[in-house]
Amino acid sequence: MADFFDRVWRVVALIPEGRVTTYGHIARHLGLGRSARLVGHALHAVGRAGARGPDLPCHRVVNRVGELSGRLRFETPTVMEERLRAEGVSFLDDGRVDLARHLWEPRGAESLP
């Protein structure tokens, strides 16, 4: 389980600046397609204690339609969007991330334990 958190963090650390990915993509990439929620739990765990990567770009993880569903777990409810805008991520009129432009899909060997 804790190793699952590790794998999630490892993937998140790879998201390039100015790109985003979704909980579901990460979960599927790790072979746990139906447990996207656990990815959220893993990131929530980052916030507390910061035992692991305190510098993880967790703001680059959004839900499947590009909503910043985790914004309330950040220092303030707005930093998530601010950080993304600061790296050049564009938003649609309805406030969702423009996934068509910025979605990054995990691929490669980082899934290996």
Next chain:
DNA sequence: AAACTGACGGGCG
């Protein structure tokens, strides 16, 4: 110990 709670996703109408 049982119930509730989500940083979720997919299917259906």
Next chain:
DNA sequence: ACGCCCGCCAGTT
């Protein structure tokens, strides 16, 4: 596009 419901599963009550 939208709302609803169901499956999922570790934490918290």
